[in-house]
Amino acid sequence: MxxxxxxxxxxxxxxxxxxxxxxxxxxxxxxxxxxxxxxxxxxxxxxxxxxxxxxxxxxxxxxxxxxxxxxxxxxxxxxxxxxxxxxxxxxxxxxxxxxxxxxxxxxxxxxxxxxxxxxxxxxxxxxxxxxxxxxxxxxxxxxxxxxQYCPPDWFQVSPSSEDCLMIGFSGKADWSRAQDVCNFNRANLASILTEFELNTILDHGRNSSSTLTTAWIGLSDREIEGLFKWIDRHKLSYERKKTGIRYDTHCVAQDFTTGDWSVLKCDSLQNYICKCKKDGSTVLYQADPATPPPDEDDDGTKIFLIVILVVVFIVVSCVAIVLFYCCYWRKREPHGNSRKKKENVENENLSGARQFTPLERQGSAPSAPPQEDVMLHDPQMVAPPTYEESRYDPIAVSPSTY
Missing domain, CATH: 2.60.120.290 (Spermadhesin, CUB domain)
Incomplete structure (x- = not known):
């Protein structure tokens, strides 16, 4: 042991x-x-x-x-x-x-x-x-x-060190998930600060498993492209040769075959190395600063908020549609009322006069001209002479007046 x-x-x-x-x-x-x-x-x-x-x-x-x-x-x-x-x-x-x-x-x-x-x-x-x-x-x-001791199955760099290390052999995870697993153990993905610490990790990993090839460490350039930082905010005072760097790779794994650091896609599945303080006082950091700490309840909160937003969107949309149609028909209603009022007035005006047939109302059959128009424009119709005209016009004088 x-x-x-x-x-x-x-x-x-x-x-x-x-x-x-x-x-x-x-x-x-x-x-x-x-x-x-x-x-x-x-x-x-x-x-x-x-x-x-x-x-x-x-x-x-x-x-x-x-x-x-x-x-x-x-x-x-x-x-x-x-x-x-x-x-x-x-x-x-x-x-x-x-x-x-x-x-x-x-x-x-x-x-x-x-x-x-x-x-x-x-x-x-x-x-x-x-x-x-x-x-x-x-x-x-x-x-x-x-x-005052490291957790079971963890190891120290040296007896005087306050830091404990663990290589996860039981399962593989992407870089973010590996950091979550370390958090559950009051740890972060490991920062490797000295040559001695690196050799201790290599020796322990090679002796523990012959199938171990690479394991995530806490180094990435996820915040700023090309600028690699430790997740626990330690200074990058010690570096190994980095291999496999490409524009779409951001996370670093320890290569147990060559001893170098391999820059891989962050979503690839690897073993992982965690690092913590013996007394449990490790300050925990998040894999993504934009997201809350790893907690199962946070997933439920996100889903709940999404459901609420969807429901609110549906309700607002329905209310908007109802208001639109109400305003639309309200705008159309005065025209319909004025038309009805106009028809009622016409009906009232025609109630004491001659009732026209439906064809006459529609204009399909012409109505008879008013009597005044006939008297003014018909050449066959002559108005009776005035008194002055009858005195000087013998034709207009009626014998019955003498």
Whole structure:
């Protein structure tokens, strides 16, 4: 196992205990150096629906806890969703009554490993009533260690160093996801600051795995093209030869074959190297400053905001359409009313006069000219003579007047 300054395990020896789900209750685990938690009821091969249980882990004074997720077999959920609403295990920093959520484990979300900052971790498992398949749940191995040592399976550059390093062999991830995994372990992707530190990493990686070729480190030019920086804000005081640089590559991996640094596409899947402080005081940085820290609840918030924006857009669109049509018909309404009023006036004027036929109203049949027009323009019609005219016009004088 190596010297104590590397292992960090407590000296007491005890058999590995297994802890099961006690439905509706919480179990406190203390004075246990190593154990296994299973989200099953005792004697069961599969977990049941509507199951809720919890565990409160206490590493004692100056102690910390490491969780390693060994297997996950839960109800299916899509990758873009949050664990909330599906069968899941919440991991919280602190006790049951006073805690901060670190992450959740469900079918699509697996942090691989989690390390506490202090002596307590609280785990809560819950399943809903919609699981119709037989599922074995989650199996987690936990270990406690003292904060003057590195976490189990991590290593120091030297006995006097406060920094601990870990090479992730269990799975591969892109650069951003690798930083998230390091964050769950109270660490960042490793900054390599000296030749001695590099040689320690190379020796450890080559001795641990013959298949290890490259692993992400915390160096990238994601912020400014061509300007490489460490994610933990250390100065780039030590550099190795960089190979594979192209305009579309931004993230750096340690090459265990040549010892050089390989600049790769950030979305390629690689192993990773994490770095932290022994006492858990590491300042955590985000893979992308524009996004919030890695937290499963943040995905749910994003989806919720997107749904709200879509609903608001639909409601506003509907209101706009209704208002448009209301204004449109209101503008047309006065013309229709004036036309009706005009027809009513015409009907009233014609009520005491001769009623025209529909053809006459439409103009298809000409109406008779007024009598005044006939008298003024008809040459056959002559007006009767006036008194003065009758005195001098013998023809106009009627004999009956004498």
């Amino acid at each position: 190596g010297p104590p300054w590397q292992s960090g395990l407590c000296c007491r020896v005890s058999a590995i205990q297994e802890f099961y789900c006690n439905k509706g209750k919480k179990e406190t685990i203390t004075e246990v150096n190593e154990g296994i938690i299973k989200t099953l009821e005792p004697g069961s091969e599969f977990y049941s629906n509507d199951l809720t249980c919890g565990w409160e882990l206490d590493a004692s004074e100056n102690g910390r806890i490491q969780l390693t997720i060994e297997s996950v077999d839960l109800q299916w959920n899509p990758e873009y969703s949050t664990c909330s609403g599906y069968d899941n295990l919440e991991i919280r920093e602190g006790t049951e009554k006073n805690n901060t959520q670190l992450t959740s484990i469900c079918h699509a979300k697996n942090p691989y490993s989690v390390i506490s900052r202090g002596r307590y971790l609280y785990l809560k498992f819950s399943s809903n009533h919609q699981n119709f398949d037989n599922r074995r749940g989650i199996q987690i191995r936990f270990k406690t260690f003292k904060d």
